[in-house]
Every structure is written in structure tokens, then in C-alpha cells.
Amino acid sequence: MFYREAGQFKTSYKADQALMPILQDRVGLTVILLIAFVAIPAFANDFFLTSIMIPFLVFSLAAIGLNVLTGFCGQLSLGTGAFMGVGAYAAYKLTTIFPDANVIVMVLLSGIFSAAIGAVFGLPSLRIKGLYLAVTTLAAQFFLEWCFIRIPWLYNYNASGAIEVPHREAFGVVVSGAEATPIVRYFIVLCITVAIAYLMANVLRGRIGRSWMMIRDMDIAAELMGIRPLQTKLMAFAVSSYICGVAGAMMVFFWLNAAEPSSYSISLSFQILFMVILGGLGSLGGAFMGAAFIWILPVFLKFIPGTLGIDVAAETVEHVTFMIVGALIIFFLIVEPHGFARLWQIGKQKLRVWPFPY
């Protein structure tokens, strides 16, 4: 009733294979983009931008990156955190070496380094499959984390062992460092995330996206149809790591201002993996939904006791948050193992046939 494509006829293949063939979807997306680009900057306060929107977008991008690898190409990865770290450290080194260059360009370039490293760790995927592959990515995770600690060159021999984002300007505005305003950071993060999401949507609907899904669904059949498994998987590893790397660089440059090796630990990998699974494997929209759930929920939980006027120790809140998040993960897996993306589809179907049950 509310969501009906009746009467929307496609007269060309071009129209039929558009990203959003249905009018209602296009309207919906436009509204979301308007909110993101106009309404939020106009009305949101700094806290909302820095603590909710910027991390949400960064994590969404990382979740898209992991989704390319795990959701679309079917290769389980537990090394996302480290690949994000590679992006962060690469961006940091690049801005040190080229202090005058535009920092946004450096952030985008830093992904190339993590793509290269991701591809190297993707090499064993030709012989190793499934859960066994998890050990490869765990090796990447722990090895890279070790590198972040043990190679002082990476953090410019700082005594603290952490990387601190330098003050940089681009287009006459301060974009990074402590003085950068939340609104500027927000716009940069938003633009990069939206742009990469759009470009990935293009890749995923074409030949390359299909070849990834072929490998995911039935690798043997894919090979018998002319897909080169190694090339295809390596490409997925590289693209995924590129996106994760950019997300990692954004994380330190536009959100945290400083990062330690432990910022990119295995728990970050798991966090991103949760976002992907709960959002829905193999769905770009799901990556955003998953990121929203995993990031925003704990933030809200932290404020519940305060608003209810109950005095609870911060530690206790954190412990309870852990419990609630864990329980909710199990709950959602039971309710809908295919994630929010599937729930959303079911919802759309319901809207289509309303007021009839089916």
C-alpha cells in the first residue's frame, strides 16, 4: 500500500539496473541525504557530532570495507582492526613526510598501503578456506599490532608511542588537529563515506561484484565458469583493506586526534565484525544499520542511569553495557540471522501488501 512499485514500468535495461529502480527508495535516500547534509549540521550540537555522528560514519565505512570481504566475497576476516591501523599509521607518516600536502588526499592515499598489506595477507586464501582463514587474518592482526608497537619509525619516535594528529589546514580551514571544529570534521567524514559507499555500490552491481559473490556462494562452480579465484579474492582483500584503511585514517584524523596501537586491537576487529553481521552480510545499507546499532546503543546506555537519576559507578555501567550488547547480539541473531537488512526487506514487503497480511 505505502510501498508499491505498481505502475513504475522500466522501458530500458538501463533503468531496470539502476541502483534504486523504485521511486520510493530514491525519495527515501534523498531524505536521508538531506538530513545528513543539511539538517544535522544545522541543528546538532558538538557532542552529537563528535560522539555519535563522526564515529558512526567512520565505523560504517569500516563495516562496508569488511562487508566487501566477508559479506560479498565470503572470506572471514578478524584483522579489520589492524588494517584500519595500517591506514592510520600510513596517513600519519604521509602527513609527516609531506607536511604541505592536503591532509584529505593523504587520508585517501593511505588506504593504498593497507590495500597492499591486505592483499599480502590475502594470499593464503587460495589454499585456506573458511574458519581456517580466520587464523591468517588473526596473524595479520597480531603481527601488525606488534609492528605498531615495535617500529618506532611509524610513530616518529614519540616517547608516548602514540600517534598524534598534527594541525593541518586545507582550503583555508583547519581540518585536523585539536583545533578543527566538529562541523568541518563531520563534513569531511560524511563526504568520504558517502562517496566510497556510492562507488562500492557501483562495483558491487557489476562484473566484479558478481565475481566476488560467485566465489562466496560456490567457489568451485565460479572457477569452472572462468573466474580466477586468486585474482578475485586478492582484489576483494585489497579493496576491502583500502576502505578499512581510509576508515582507520579518518578515525584518528577526524575523530580521536591521537591513537595508540591498542586503538586498533582485536576488539576493534570484532566490533566491526558485529556491525557487519548484525547489519546483514552482503548489504551496504546493513553496514550503516549495524554501525548505528553497535555504536549508538552503548552511548545511550551510558546516559540512561543519569537521566533516571540513579547513581551508578561508571564501571558498573560499562559492565552492564557489555552484558546488554552481548545479549542483544544473541537476541538479534535468533530473531533474524540475516541481519537488519533482511528485517528492513521484510518490513518493506509488509508495507507493500498492507493492509493485507500477505
Place this chain on the structure above:
Amino acid sequence: MLYDIFIDPFVQMYDMPDFFLQVLWEGFVAGILYALIALGFVLIFKASGVFNFAQGIMVVFAGLTLVGLNENGIPAYLALALTIVAMGVLAYGVERVVMRPLVNQPDIILLMATIGLTYFLIGFGEFVFGGEPKQMITEQLGLPTGSTAIEMGERGLIILQHIDIAAAVIAVIMVTALGIFFNKTRIGRALRAVADDHQAALSVGISLNQIWAIVWFAAGLVALATGIMWGARSDVSFALEIVAFKALPVLILGGFTSIPGAIVGGLIIGFGEKIGELYWGGLVGGGIESWLAYIIALIFLLFRPQGLFGERIIERI
């Protein structure tokens, strides 16, 4: 440089045999503990095809419960009994709340559910017992403490911690008992049937729910034993969780379903890690223990993708 990598470590091993033996012993003990964690994984994987990520946290949880109860004035043995009861309750709860609704879901979903369980247990454990590390009640439980030094003639001496010896003995007993349980009993056969195919097992009248509860309970007991042993060597704390990841390369070496595989895999990783760290780690600045296990497993995998004890995979279509 080449000398440092290829020759010097072996010269050192020859020159200081006492140190080398001590390293081997350390590796052996670490290996036994890895193997114990891996054993818990194998149990659950064998019986449900679930890769139970929460096994590591169950170890911590069991240890914490035991110590926590004791701190509240409950005598050690009673606390032990109560902890066993707690693991039983946990097993039943997991079966009821997590496994039963998720039957027949893809592996990755079940894996995720156990990671969710991990989060829950971390939160719950810290909530109830606090997050700070605790001392294991080794003496109260009647476990041996102290150490023996074995002299090697004129070439130095090796120190063996009694608790480590006890750990090795307990590990051997547990593995034997589990082996008998799996291969000789009716429930053992049912377990293996469930592992092969849930639906087929159901169709011949095996109760999945009962089997799962049993197997999670068994894994809980293994976790408790591991928790005690591990806690006695260091502290009982959530830092153990990161060590539990090492069970993954162990499992991969040994195969997900093989109990002897878990032991051998654990020992290989234990030895490899200690020897690598102490003889080669210095060349790159140390601390390579954190990732060496994975690299060892990776190298093995590249040559034998099915693991050490797995059967050769013939792909069929």
C-alpha cells in the same frame, strides 16, 4: 646477520643445555595449557559443529567464580563444587537460550552467537566479581606449590614448578577420560552422530538438547580445570582472554575435531612459541610471542590445508 639467524641460536642451545631444557619445559607447560583450552573448543565443535568462541572466557569465568566464592567465605572445596554447579547452569542456559533457537543456522551465525556470549560473560563476570585480577586459591584446593630443581651434573639446573607437573598430569587424565567417553559410551556415539548431521541425529531419536547441554557442561568442566591451572601460574583476570585466541592456531594445527590433535597442536605451538621468542625474538626486538603462534599455524596450513590430523580433502561437485 645470517649468522645470528641460522647459527647463533643453535650454538646457544648447545652451550647452555640447562637453559634450553628450561625453555623446552616452559614450552611444554604453555602447550599443555593451550591444549586444554583447545580441548574445550574441540568438545563443542565435535558435538555441535559450533566454533565456540566463548571457551576462552569460560575459562576466566570458571576461575573467577571459584575465587570469588572463596573470597566470600565459602571453603575451597565447597566453592569448587558450587563452581561446577555454576558451569552446569551455564551449560543448560546456553543450550536453552542460545543453541536451541539457532539450530541449523550457518556456521558463521553460530560463531557470532558465541562471540555475543563472550561479551555477555565478560560483562557478567566483571559485574559480579569486579574487573581486577585475583589470586588463585591454589593451596586451599590442595594443589602442590613450590618447585623442584633438577641438577644436570655440571651443566646447571632446571627448575620445575610443581603446579606445572600437576597441570600436565591432570591434562593427561582429562584427555584419557574424554577419549573413553567419546569412543566407548552410548552418549559418546550420540555426540559424534550429532556432530555429523543434526537432522539425521534427530531422526534416529537422539535428543539434540540433551546432548548439547552435556557437551557444554563437559566443556565447562574443562574450562574450570584450565582456569585453575592457568590461574595458579599467573592471575585470574580477563587478560587471559587474549591467550585464548591462541587456541585457534592450535585447533587449526590439530584439526577441529581431533582430541589428540588438540594436544599435539598445543605442544607444537607451545614449544615453537617459547623457542622462537627466546632464541630468535631478540633479533627483532622481542615480543614476537604475540603473533608467532599464528605464523607457525599459517606455515603448516600452507602445506597441509586440512591440518595435521585432518583427512585429505577431495573436493567434489
Place this chain on the structure above:
Amino acid sequence: MNAFVTDKTLAPAGELEPAEREELLRVDNVSLSFGGVKAITDISFDILKGEIRAIIGPNGAGKTSMLNVINGFYHPQEGTITWRGKVRRKMKPYEAASQGIARTFQNVALFKGMTTLDNIMSGRSLKMHRNFFWQVLWRGPAENEEIEHRRKVEDIIDFLEIQAIRKTPVGRLPYGLQKRVELGRALAMEPELLLLDEPMAGMNLEEKEDMSRFIVDVNQEFGTTIALIEHDMGVVMDLSDRVVVLDYGKKIADGPPEEVQASQAVIDAYLGVSH
């Protein structure tokens, strides 16, 4: 051999006499074993251009293994395979695919997470070349390429009469339709040699009739050479030009259907014989 640009100037290969046809594929003395188990022992036969060649035999006779050898999934320990006059060495499955060997599977091996349309489009993978950077941009070359191939795929969808399920995820389709989609996917590769592994297993009579019709049409209209494994003897005898019979990994008969039907070795293999 572009099936859907329909090269009608050539006489349909099916009408030529066997002797006039050129040889497309030869298998010489091929043996394959897994560990100690011999799957195929010393088998030789040929497949001529434009024919429908059936491979039959009781269960476990090594038929599927034979197909796996032909498209490079298994590598035989002994023997050679000659493809279009050239002896080929160890060939990877994707190389076989790029040289025009397509395949359907005994247990449907569709890409379960994708729609019918995407599954058949996936058969075009080898013919699409726009690289990553064009794909990222989409507008322009990548989109045009996609549309061009979509046309061909729509022709196949029309041919197989599966228009209605175009956008349905294949996991939800009934078995018979899945088999049909799988045939479509193989056809999208515009193969020279099409290997069909039990295309009619588990189908009812009507579905079998439909499938037989598609197979004959593919062979006669597009001149595609077909090698098929099938258990339904009626279908095999009606469709095929020549039949090779395997039993316990050995070849026991080879020839036109009538001849094979009359062979004592074949009767023994199927009915059993007291030794």
C-alpha cells in the same frame, strides 16, 4: 560460436554424418585415482563437433569424475586430453572455461545468494572486460557493457522461458527451475562444448520433456556440442548420437545408441551377472 548471434549460414552440425565431423575433444588412456581408489582406469573416447554424446553407467562408474577431468577440475595421473587438436597439459578449470567448456552440475551448483538474472549474467563474466576503475564510475563504458550483456542474457531467459523468475533469488526456486537456470548460466558462456551432469535427475516427466527439448534445441540451433550424463535410458537413447558406457571406471562400450543397447557387456553391467 556465438550462440545468440545465430550463425545460420553454417549447416546445423547435427545434420552432418558422423564421419564428416571434425573431432572436438579426445581423451586418451586417462587414469585417475584418489589415494588408492581408482576412479577411472585407462579410458579413451572422443567427442565430435556438433554431436550429443552421452556418458552412461551405473552409480560410481566414474562418469562425473570423467567430466571433472575434461574441464580441468581433476588432473588425471595418466593419459592425455586433446582439445581442438592440441594436447593440453595441466589445465586449470578457469582456463578450460575460457576455451569454451561450460558445465552444469549433478547437485545444482547455482550461486544461491544471487537472483536468476545475476546467475545467468555470471556466465558472461569471461566476456566482460571493463576494469575496476570503469566499474567504480559505472556511468559510461561499464554501464553500456552491462546493458549489452544483459540483452544476450535476456535472450537466454526467453529461450528457456524463465522470464517470470528473473529477479527471484535462486535459492527459493523449485528444483526443476534451478536446473533450468543452471543450463541458462552455462549457455550464457556460449560454450563450444557443454557438459551436462544429469540434467534431468529428480525431474518429473513434463520437466524431463521440457529439458530434452532445450537440449536438442541448443544442439541444433546453436550447433553446441553436448556431452551429457544421464540415468534415464529412454532420454539417452532418444537424444544422443553416440553413447559411451562406463563401469567401475572402465569403458565397456562405445557407439550409437542401438549398438550399445544390444551390447552384452552393457546388459551385464546394468542387470548384474552371475560369475
